[in-house]
Amino acid sequence: MSGEPVAVIVIALQGNFADLVLRALGARLQGASTERRRAVLSRLLTAQFFRGKTLPEWNILAATPHAPPIVQAGTIAEVLENALGSALGGRQETALTMLLALAIEHAMPINLLRLCLHEPTVLQDLARRSKEPLVASYILHRFSRESAATIDGLGSRIERLLALDAGIRGALCASSTISFERAFEPGSVSVLDLSGTPLGAEGARRAIAALALQSLCFAALSSSRQIRGHTLVFLDEAQLAFTPATVRTLETALPTVRQFRVGLHFINQSLVQVPRDFLHLLSTNLRWRFLGRSGREDAVLSSEFLPRTGRVPKARPPFGPPPERVEFLSRAEETESRVTSLGTMAGRHFIVTERTAPFGPREIVARPFDPPPWDALPAGLREALERGATGVPRDELIERARTMEADAMARFGGDSADVGDGAPAAGGRRRGQPKGTVSQTPDAVGRAARWGKHGGGRS
Numbered sequence: 001m002s003g004e005p006v007a008v009i010v011i012a013l014q015g016n017f018a019d020l021v022l023r024a025l026g027a028r029l030q031g032a033s034t035e036r037r038r039a040v041l042s043r044l045l046t047a048q049f050f051r052g053k054t055l056p057e058w059n060i061l062a063a064t065p066h067a068p069p070i071v072q073a074g075t076i077a078e079v080l081e082n083a084l085g086s087a088l089g090g091r092q093e094t095a096l097t098m099l100l101a102l103a104i105e106h107a108m109p110i111n112l113l114r115l116c117l118h119e120p121t122v123l124q125d126l127a128r129r130s131k132e133p134l135v136a137s138y139i140l141h142r143f144s145r146e147s148a149a150t151i152d153g154l155g156s157r158i159e160r161l162l163a164l165d166a167g168i169r170g171a172l173c174a175s176s177t178i179s180f181e182r183a184f185e186p187g188s189v190s191v192l193d194l195s196g197t198p199l200g201a202e203g204a205r206r207a208i209a210a211l212a213l214q215s216l217c218f219a220a221l222s223s224s225r226q227i228r229g230h231t232l233v234f235l236d237e238a239q240l241a242f243t244p245a246t247v248r249t250l251e252t253a254l255p256t257v258r259q260f261r262v263g264l265h266f267i268n269q270s271l272v273q274v275p276r277d278f279l280h281l282l283s284t285n286l287r288w289r290f291l292g293r294s295g296r297e298d299a300v301l302s303s304e305f306l307p308r309t310g311r312v313p314k315a316r317p318p319f320g321p322p323p324e325r326v327e328f329l330s331r332a333e334e335t336e337s338r339v340t341s342l343g344t345m346a347g348r349h350f351i352v353t354e355r356t357a358p359f360g361p362r363e364i365v366a367r368p369f370d371p372p373p374w375d376a377l378p379a380g381l382r383e384a385l386e387r388g389a390t391g392v393p394r395d396e397l398i399e400r401a402r403t404m405e406a407d408a409m410a411r412f413g414g415d416s417a418d419v420g421d422g423a424p425a426a427g428g429r430r431r432g433q434p435k436g437t438v439s440q441t442p443d444a445v446g447r448a449a450r451w452g453k454h455g456g457g458r459s
Helices: 019-032 034-041 069-083 090-105 110-116 120-128 131-144 146-163 166-171 204-219 244-260 276-285 296-301 329-344 379-387 394-412
Strands: 006-012 044-048 055-057 190-194 230-236 262-267 288-289 348-352 362-364 391-393
Touching: 006 019, 019 034, 019 044, 019 190, 019 230, 019 379, 034 120, 034 379, 044 055, 044 379, 055 166, 055 394, 069 090, 069 131, 069 146, 069 204, 069 244, 090 120, 090 131, 090 146, 110 394, 120 131, 120 394, 131 276, 146 166, 146 204, 166 230, 166 394, 204 230, 204 244, 244 262, 244 276, 276 296, 296 329
Parallel strands: 006 190, 006 230, 044 190, 230 262
Antiparallel strands: 055 391, 288 348, 348 362
């Protein structure tokens, strides 16, 4: 707002943090000039996945210039594997990676890839035009040998992501995608809100958040990105997006992302929920740490950041004579006293630790911060904030996705594209056989074997 070259990215997975950011931005824009308001709103990206009326188009299989298609496909496959079900086998993971790489190369949305799983002819035609030898070789020579159980398992992962919400399905299957590189441009504000998740949708939330984090890290660490200013990234309850791929990406980003003028800020209500290994990684890489009122378990996890002055006097026993000299608490006693005091710390009071500063931890008092409610903002401004610069109504996204799928099924013949309702293919045709052929049946069916009491069987 003040013209400084700073970009802000917010990923909120729980609570009302994203709502707080949008209301604060609205309060600043309410008093700004029309030209300034228009400039800020033109660089605003808002995606309220579970409670917004609009969503930006985000084709998760759109090619990115920051990673090869196979690397991008492998990351997406690992996220879908760990966020939407049990672990896949080696063959299933390879199959999913190659299929995703083929779809990325040919700009195929994920819903059309789901329909193409039972159309080997279509996949082979795409593989012949592929520029990736590994992908082409797999689809042409190995994919036809995969069992129906493997194909159904891959399809179920995609269905769990697409069947959650029709609006999200339409956004993830759009023709265009979010430009995550533009999110690092000075003056850009990006708010990805995944709070308000319905019951049973935690896996889809984890998958969407993990894919967003992967895309942002790819763009942030890309050597092709032109660095024009600082970027502040805020992750609220980041552990809700953790998959093995996400943790590895953050392990790479934490020590190196500051070289790209990107600052990571982790916001957690409780440290107990954060995996211990990742908490240790944060402790050794984060520069600033703000610790507010905490329960005992959280305070114990943060005990290394608590002040230890060695100058805390011991309490005098009641009605006792004054001591001859002042006695101070030992190191362990002072730590225990600090842990206990965190549970009764006043509101807006924080203990601040700077990892490289010569001074020790100190206590600060934050200023009151309470943006006006939505009712206090003009209706037009609120609508613009919730829509962002690229928001599309959910109904329009849903209609686009349904039209795209109907056209694809019409091209495939409509009898073999399995849409996940469990209906068998028409005519009993097996996967991999040309259309118009009938599966071979045995010439005769034998009678059931009768078993005697000694275990022998006779027909």
